[in-house]
Amino acid sequence: MAPPPDTAPKAKAISREKNREARLARERQLSLAVCLKRVPPSVGALSDPLKGYVLRTGPGRLNPPDAAALELALRLKDEFGARVDLFSMGPSQAEEVLREALSLGADRAFHLCDPLLAGSDSLATARALVRALDLEGPHDLILCGPVTTDGGTGQVGPAMAALMDFPFLGRVWELLSLEDRLLRVRQLYRDELLETKLTLPCVISVLGEKFVPRLPSVRARLRPRLVNRLTLEDLTREAPKKGPGPKGPSPKGPNLKGAKLPGPADYFGESGSPTKILKSHKPKGPDKVLARPTPAAAAQVIIDAAKKAKT
Amino acid sequence: MNKVNKAILVWLEVNRGKLTAISRSLARVGNDLARQGNHKLIGALMVGSKTIPALNALGGLNLSKVYIFKGRPKTTAAERAAALLRAAKLTRPEILLVAADERGREMAPMVAAKLGTGLTADCTSLRLEKGLLVQTRPAFGGDLIAEIVTPTARPQMATVRVSGRAPGEAETGVVAIHSPDEILFPTMEIAPAPAVMGDARILKRTPICVDDDLEKASVVIACGLGLGGPEGVAKARILAEKLGASLGATRAAVDRGYLPADRQIGLSGREISPNLLITLGVSGSVQFMAGAAGAKDIIAVNNDPLAPILALARVGLILDLERLWPELEERLGTLT
Numbered sequence: 224m225a226p227p228p229d230t231a232p233k234a235k236a237i238s239r240e241k242n243r244e245a246r247l248a249r250e251r252q253l254s255l256a257v258c259l260k261r262v263p264p265s266v267g268a269l270s271d272p273l274k275g276y277v278l279r280t281g282p283g284r285l286n287p288p289d290a291a292a293l294e295l296a297l298r299l300k301d302e303f304g305a306r307v308d309l310f311s312m313g314p315s316q317a318e319e320v321l322r323e324a325l326s327l328g329a330d331r332a333f334h335l336c337d338p339l340l341a342g343s344d345s346l347a348t349a350r351a352l353v354r355a356l357d358l359e360g361p362h363d364l365i366l367c368g369p370v371t372t373d374g375g376t377g378q379v380g381p382a383m384a385a386l387m388d389f390p391f392l393g394r395v396w397e398l399l400s401l402e403d404r405l406l407r408v409r410q411l412y413r414d415e416l417l418e419t420k421l422t423l424p425c426v427i428s429v430l431g432e433k434f435v436p437r438l439p440s441v442r443a444r445l446r447p448r449l450v451n452r453l454t455l456e457d458l459t460r461e462a463p464k465k466g467p468g469p470k471g472p473s474p475k476g477p478n479l480k481g482a483k484l485p486g487p488a489d490y491f492g493e494s495g496s497p498t499k500i501l502k503s504h505k506p507k508g509p510d511k512v513l514a515r516p517t518p519a520a521a522a523q524v525i526i527d528a529a530k531k532a533k534t
Numbered sequence: 535m536n537k538v539n540k541a542i543l544v545w546l547e548v549n550r551g552k553l554t555a556i557s558r559s560l561a562r563v564g565n566d567l568a569r570q571g572n573h574k575l576i577g578a579l580m581v582g583s584k585t586i587p588a589l590n591a592l593g594g595l596n597l598s599k600v601y602i603f604k605g606r607p608k609t610t611a612a613e614r615a616a617a618l619l620r621a622a623k624l625t626r627p628e629i630l631l632v633a634a635d636e637r638g639r640e641m642a643p644m645v646a647a648k649l650g651t652g653l654t655a656d657c658t659s660l661r662l663e664k665g666l667l668v669q670t671r672p673a674f675g676g677d678l679i680a681e682i683v684t685p686t687a688r689p690q691m692a693t694v695r696v697s698g699r700a701p702g703e704a705e706t707g708v709v710a711i712h713s714p715d716e717i718l719f720p721t722m723e724i725a726p727a728p729a730v731m732g733d734a735r736i737l738k739r740t741p742i743c744v745d746d747d748l749e750k751a752s753v754v755i756a757c758g759l760g761l762g763g764p765e766g767v768a769k770a771r772i773l774a775e776k777l778g779a780s781l782g783a784t785r786a787a788v789d790r791g792y793l794p795a796d797r798q799i800g801l802s803g804r805e806i807s808p809n810l811l812i813t814l815g816v817s818g819s820v821q822f823m824a825g826a827a828g829a830k831d832i833i834a835v836n837n838d839p840l841a842p843i844l845a846l847a848r849v850g851l852i853l854d855l856e857r858l859w860p861e862l863e864e865r866l867g868t869l870t
């Protein structure tokens with residue numbers, strides 16, 4: 224084939240093509256969301272064994288298992304240039320945890336903070352988070368920790384996945400590959416190791432052993448660490464129409480055509496939580512013993528109890 | 535779910551053609567509630583092949599009906615969740631119970647979210663009170679005990695901590711099904727697996743050999759950093775032998791090489807539910823308690839009166855281990 228007489232238009236076409244490719248690549252850029260929670264630092268801060276139950280509104284910290292989810296997201300960012308969004312629901316102090324995570328290299332942070340969201344159970348929490356993801360998304364991959372050290376239900380991640388109609392992969396131990404939106408991971412369960420593949424979008428929970436959190440980088444620390452606050456009103460505002468990408472349907476709840484439309488109070492916060500705490504107490508039965516026993520008495524207590532428990 | 539039936543639905547797991555011990559325990563919990571509240575007990579399970587668990591094993595569970603979903607050989611959590619969701623829609627139970635093991639804790643929230651109902655995690659006891667299911671669960675690593683109800687939404691869903699110590703006898707053998715006509719169990723319904731979102735596929739499954747002695751043990755001794763070194767650990771090991779207990783450890787103790795990593799109890803370790811847990815030199819971190827909160831009774835030995843474990847344990851013994859050993863030896867013989 225003869226070369227074209229004028230190469231200039233071709234060069235232009237090539238550069239246009241390159242731009243288009245770059246744009247497409249940008250559009251295809253992974254968008255990640257990490258859900259984080261601030262928890263009380265330890266059991267010790269919650270209770271005083273000698274004086275009984277004291278709830279101290281002392282310092283909190285990032286739920287340790289969540290740090291692995293953040294680390295995995297940041298590694299994906301390092302490798303693919305993904306954008307990492309952070310989401311956390313909680314009282315105003317939770318902002319500190321988000322700032323910290325920003326200083327590790329995340330891009331945007333959203334703090335769901337509203338007294339009306341207080342008292343949410345795991346479903347109401349998942350609904351609020353999904354709503355926020357919906358507003359700020361779409362996201363290709365949503366990462367969370369397997370469990371928190373305070374509430375400890377581990378339910379929010381799978382519930383979010385169900386509300387978004389995304390698949391959920393729990394206990395991700397290792398990320399094997401991510402190519403063309405095809406994700407391959409290893410999941411570690413007590414009695415088996417699974418190798419799983421799926422096409423994004425999805426929600427995953429991440430185990431900590433292989434994703435040891437990094438230290439904050441100086442550069443990231445110098446960047447403005449802005450946390451966007453989302454109130455219940457923000458969350459219940461109509462979602463803007465977004466371009467192509469995974470659509471996360473909002474947690475609409477039942478489709479009530481013609482019926483009285485449920486208000487936010489039916490879905491979020493304490494009033495929107497299907498479970499209610501009847502009461503809670505320190506697990507001190509009438510037979511609770513805290514003693515400085517003689518060593519002899521202690522030995523006898525242990526041996527007797529073991530004998531009884533065996534029968 | 536508008537109208538509900540006076541029924542309790544339990545999710546049962548099958549492993550290598552056998553009903554798991556956890557499932558049998560869960561069925562028993564369901565049975566106790568069913569008797570209290572005059573409910574029907576209904577089971578749902580998914581099988582990955584042509585085999586279903588021995589009919590006599592299912593028969594022994596007192597189920598008035600069982601739904602069996604036929605899935606692929608390697609079912610994902612989403613597939614099991616879809617099956618349970620289908621069963622829930624078919625039976626519309628007042629109560630839905632799933633075992634609080636790793637798999638149950640993944641699938642139950644998906645089902646609850648789809649049904650828009652409440653789910654209480656890790657219940658250690660359940661009872662009926664004025665028609666409501668009162669669900670007791672530990673929170674903050676056992677520092678708090680909460681009683682939770684789901685007043686209006688249905689079903690009332692809970693994941694339940696049941697032990698791997700199976701009640702009743704272990705069943706043997708499997709039954710191959712070729713067509714539903716062959717089913718002898720009168721109220722058994724075989725259904726194809728419902729479709730699920732996404733294209734997740736399990737490519738490979740590598741079984742991890744676990745002896746589940748820790749999970750099954752009725753007495754566990756947990757070794758903490760406070761044992762002070764190999765001598766202390768050796769004593770704890772012999773003590774465990776003499777008391778017929780299984781030996782576990784905290785992460786700190788594992789990190790020091792006191793015991794191998796597979797002995798670790800906790801958030802990133804194993805989850806135990808013995809009748810009695812004896813902790814020796816364990817501080818009682820949230821992470822440790824995440825695996826230990828299922829213990830029915832805890833006796834803790836620690837020389838620091840402010841150690842959290844002393845508040846969490848039923849019996850907190852403020853004592854130096856060095857002073858305890860001689861007394862134990864006096865009663866049990868030498869521990870070296």
Ligand SMILES: Cc1cc2nc3c(=O)[nH]c(=O)nc-3n(C[C@H](O)[C@H](O)[C@H](O)COP(=O)(O)OP(=O)(O)OC[C@H]3O[C@@H](n4cnc5c(N)ncnc54)[C@H](O)[C@@H]3O)c2cc1C
Nearest residue numbers: 758759760784785786800801802803815817821837838855
């Ligand atoms: C993400 C993450 C996951 C984790 N997962 C787990 C997990 O799965 N399991 C786990 O156990 N930990 C886990 N940890 C670690 C956990 O936070 C604690 O560090 C650990 O449980 C502490 O172990 P310990 O109680 O043996 O040690 P320590 O906290 O050091 O406690 C030792 C105790 O021994 C007492 N003691 C010392 N000498 C004596 C004596 N002579 N007589 C009597 N008592 C004595 C001390 O008073 C002290 O209370 C995890 C941590 C993180 C961040």
